[in-house]
Amino acid sequence: MNFIYSFFNQPAIIIGLISFIGLISLRKSKEKIINGTLKTVIGFLILSAGGGIIAGSLGTLGPAFENAFNVQGVIPTNEAVIGIAESIHGTEMSLIMAFGFAVNILIARFTNIKYIFLTGHHVLFMAALLAAVLGTAGFEGVELIAVGAFLLGSFMSISPAIVQPFYREVTGSDKIAMGHFNAVTYALAGLLGKWFGDKEKSTEDIKIPEGLGFFRDNTISTALVMMVIYVFTFLFADAAVINEMSGGDNIIIFAIVQALTFTAGFVIVLQGVRMMLAEIVPAFKGISDKLVPDSIPALDVPVIFPYAPNAVLLGFVSSVVGGFIMFLILPFTNLPVIIPGLIPLFFVGAGAGVLANATGGRRGTIIGGLVNGLLLILLPAILLPLLGELGFSNSTFGDADFAFVGIVIGYFFEWFGKLGIYAIVAAIGIYFTISIVKKPKKIKLSEDKV
Numbered sequence: 001m002n003f004i005y006s007f008f009n010q011p012a013i014i015i016g017l018i019s020f021i022g023l024i025s026l027r028k029s030k031e032k033i034i035n036g037t038l039k040t041v042i043g044f045l046i047l048s049a050g051g052g053i054i055a056g057s058l059g060t061l062g063p064a065f066e067n068a069f070n071v072q073g074v075i076p077t078n079e080a081v082i083g084i085a086e087s088i089h090g091t092e093m094s095l096i097m098a099f100g101f102a103v104n105i106l107i108a109r110f111t112n113i114k115y116i117f118l119t120g121h122h123v124l125f126m127a128a129l130l131a132a133v134l135g136t137a138g139f140e141g142v143e144l145i146a147v148g149a150f151l152l153g154s155f156m157s158i159s160p161a162i163v164q165p166f167y168r169e170v171t172g173s174d175k176i177a178m179g180h181f182n183a184v185t186y187a188l189a190g191l192l193g194k195w196f197g198d199k200e201k202s203t204e205d206i207k208i209p210e211g212l213g214f215f216r217d218n219t220i221s222t223a224l225v226m227m228v229i230y231v232f233t234f235l236f237a238d239a240a241v242i243n244e245m246s247g248g249d250n251i252i253i254f255a256i257v258q259a260l261t262f263t264a265g266f267v268i269v270l271q272g273v274r275m276m277l278a279e280i281v282p283a284f285k286g287i288s289d290k291l292v293p294d295s296i297p298a299l300d301v302p303v304i305f306p307y308a309p310n311a312v313l314l315g316f317v318s319s320v321v322g323g324f325i326m327f328l329i330l331p332f333t334n335l336p337v338i339i340p341g342l343i344p345l346f347f348v349g350a351g352a353g354v355l356a357n358a359t360g361g362r363r364g365t366i367i368g369g370l371v372n373g374l375l376l377i378l379l380p381a382i383l384l385p386l387l388g389e390l391g392f393s394n395s396t397f398g399d400a401d402f403a404f405v406g407i408v409i410g411y412f413f414e415w416f417g418k419l420g421i422y423a424i425v426a427a428i429g430i431y432f433t434i435s436i437v438k439k440p441k442k443i444k445l446s447e448d449k450v
Contacts, residue, residue, distance in 0.1 A: 012041050012044045012045050012048065013041070014118055014120050015040055015041065015276070015280060016037050016038075016040050016041035016044075018116075018283070018297070019036055019037050019040035019279055019280050019283040020033065020036075020283075021291070022280075022282075022283035023036045023037065023283045025290040025291060026282075026283070026290075036279045036282075036283055037279075037283075039276075039278070039279045040276055040279040040280050042275065043272050043274075043275030043276030043278075043280075044272065044276050045272070046268060046271060046272030046275060046276075047268075047269055047272030047276060047302055047303075049268060049272070050265045050266065050267070050268030050269035050270075050271070050272055050302075051265070051269055051302060051347075053262070053264060053265030053268060054262055054265035054266060054269070054343075054346065055343050056261075056265075057258050057259075057261045057262035057265060060245050060258055061229070061230060061233060061258065061342055062342045062343070063245070064234055064237040064241065064242060064245070065233050065237075065342070067237045067238050067241045068234075068236035068238075092135070092144050092145055092148065093124075093127050093128050093131040094127075095145045095149070096127040096130060096131055096145055096148035096149050096152055097124060097127040097152070099145065099146075099149035099153075100123065100126075100127060100148070100149040100151075100152030101117075101123065101153065103149055103150055103152065103153020103156075104116060104117055104152075104153040104156040104157055106153070107153060107154070107157045107432060108157065108292045108295045109291075109293075109295075110436065111157075111432050111435040111436050112435040112438065113161050113432065113435050114292070114294050114295045114296050115157055115160035115161055115164070115177050115179075115295070115296050115297075115298045116156075116296070116297055116298060117156035117157070117159070117179045117298045118179050118297050118298060118299055119180060119298070119299065122179065122180060122181045122300075122399075123152070123156065125181070125397065125399070126152055126155060126156075126181060126401075126402065127152055129397060129402050129405060129406055130148040130151055130152055130405075131144070131148055133386075133409050133410055133413075134148050134409070134421070137409075137413040137417075137418060137421060138418060147421065147425060150425060150428075151405075151424075154428045154432070155181070155401070155405065156298075157432075158183075158428075158431075159178070159180075159181055159298075159401055160178050160179060160183075160296070160298035161177075162183040162186075162187050163177070163178040163183050163186045163187055163355070164178070164296075166186065166187060166189075166190030166191075166355040166358065166359060167304070167355065169190070169355070169359055170304060170307045170308070170354055170355060170358040171304075171307060174296055175296070176296065176297055176298075176299055177296045177297065177299070178298060178299075178301065178304070179297070179298030179299045179300055180300055180301040180347075180348075180351065180399075181399050181400070181401035181402055182348045182351070182352075182399050182400045182401055183400070183401055184375065184379075184400040184404050185348060185371070185372040185375050185376065185400040186348075186351060186352055186355055188368070188371060188372070189315075189353075189355050189356040189369070189371065189372050190356055190358070190359050191359075192356065192360065192367045192368045192371055193355070193356035193357065193358070193359035193360025193363075193364025193365065193367065193368050194360055195360075196360060196363065196364065197356065197359065197360015197361050197362070197363040197364025197367065197368075198360060198361045198362075198363060198364070199357075199358065199359055199360055199361050199364070200361060201361035201362050202308070202311075202357060202361050202362070203308060203310040203311040203314055203357045203361065203362050203365055204308055204309075204310050204311070204357075219263060219267055222262075222263050222266055222309070222313055223259060223263040225313055225317070226259035226260075226262050226263060227255070227256055227259040227260070229259070230255040230258050230259040230262075231252055231255040231256065231259075233255075234251050234252070234254065234255040235251065235252075235255075242254065266305075266312075269302045269305060270305060272302075274306060276299075276303075280297060280299075301347055301348070301350070301351040302347070304351055304354050305350060305351075307354055307358075308353070308357050308358070310357075311350075311353040311354045311356070311357035312353055312354060313350075314353050314357075314362070314365045315349045315350050315351070315353015315354065315356065315357075315365055315369040315372070316346045316349040316353065316369070317369070318349065318353065318365065318367075318368075318369025318370050318372075318373065319346075319348065319349025319352065319369045319370070319372045319373035320340065320342070320345050320349070320373060321369075321373060322369060322371060322372060322373025322374040322376075322377075323340035323374070323376055323377050325370075325373070325374060326338075326340075326373070326374045326378050327339065327340055330377070330378075330381055333381075335378075335381040335382065335384075336381050336385070337381075338377045338378075338380050338381045338384070338396070340373070340377055344398040344399060345373060345376060348372060348376060348399065349369050349376075352368050352369055352372040353365045353368065355368070356368025356369065375400055376398070376399075376400060379400055379403035379407070380396040380397060380398060380403050382403065382407055383396050383397065383402075383403040383406045383407050383410075384396040386406060386407065386410040386411075408424070409424065412424060
């Protein structure tokens with residue numbers, strides 16, 4: 001069990017293995033197999049390191065923001081729930097992960113839903129959610145593992161499929177897909193952009209006056225915007241709190257360094273994405289041609305960031321605004337108060353911003369980001385009471401699909417018992433059966449834009 005858990009908890013190894021298998025399928029030379037595999041892993045680790053730097057920088061901004069504006073409530077944290085779930089359903093969770101990945105590959109092999117989900121930590125989170133919810137619904141042993149694995153593999157296929165029409169608008173191809181369990185908000189952001197925006201007015205075409213030419217550089221514009229956010233927040237926070245974080249450094253200097261650290265992490269993410277894609281996409285062709293015909297790798301959300309860096313920043317800021325609007329609304333409802341977590345608001349907001357920009361330009365990015373932020377706070381608030389009954393009080397999942405799946409399965413069990421969950425399984429089975437019979441639409445694609 002420890003091997004299975006460790007394997008899926010190291011997404012770099014999964015990505016490297018996929019690249020290795022693909023290059024062997026293409027019968028590349030030993031040199032190219034070794035180079036391609038290692039560069040894929042290294043590119044992913046660079047991406048992860050950049051994401052870690054961003055998360056660390058936001059880790060100082062979040063507490064400062066809570067202190068500055070007297071924010072109190074529950075912070076959605078996937079990792080916190082995982083720790084509890086593992087102690088209760090550790091074995092089942094590991095087996096659901098392993099068999100769920102097998103189900104995902106079988107679906108890609110035999111249906112027209114061709115996405116192979118490669119974001120290991122999100123597979124782990126969804127396996128934990130399913131093990132917990134199904135376990136509470138009375139499922140155990142082989143039944144729990146079988147139903148959980150089928151649902152996990154299904155969601156690993158369906159989630160990228162929901163987002164792909166909008167992802168395709170961004171990339172101009174079907175070479176890669178979204179492997180990040182936030183399809184609910186990603187697709188909605190794309191739709192809102194299409195309905196209310198203007199794709200001709202892209203965030204990437206914002207005209208900058210000559211005197212502000214330095215804003216044309218995405219790195220500089222990101223740094224300046226983040227410096228304003230950090231300095232403003234830190235100045236309003238309790239000096240004692242900031243002094244403890246900074247080790248006694250000057251508040252403004254500390255704020256500027258944290259903002260620039262965030263920017264450095266962003267630049268590292270972009271570099272890692274480019275390096276990884278240069279290797280994984282050609283290697284995946286081997287799998288697509290030989291093992292799972294026409295399959296598409298579904299990769300973590302930062303892969304989409306280089307396509308529209310301005311939309312990344314605008315989507316993040318809009319999502320933060322939306323998140324805090326919902327935070328202010330929740331006390332007037334019967335739902336728990338959820339504190340906006342800046343880490344999910346950045347990564348999910350950035351992805352939603354890029355997708356919404358492709359369908360609705362600047363206006364679409366703002367609207368899509370706002371709604372994304374609203375839902376990232378509302379959905380966990382609805383899920384939390386269900387998790388509280390499971391023994392997960394004061395902690396909840398932070399991503400939209402985890403919350404949505406937990407809410408649907410939880411309420412179907414409350415309303416219909418086990419029969420309700422088997423109805424969900426049957427409906428998904430019918431969906432895949434139809435996808436086998438129905439021929440996919442032919443879509444005219446352009447070359448990849450990056």
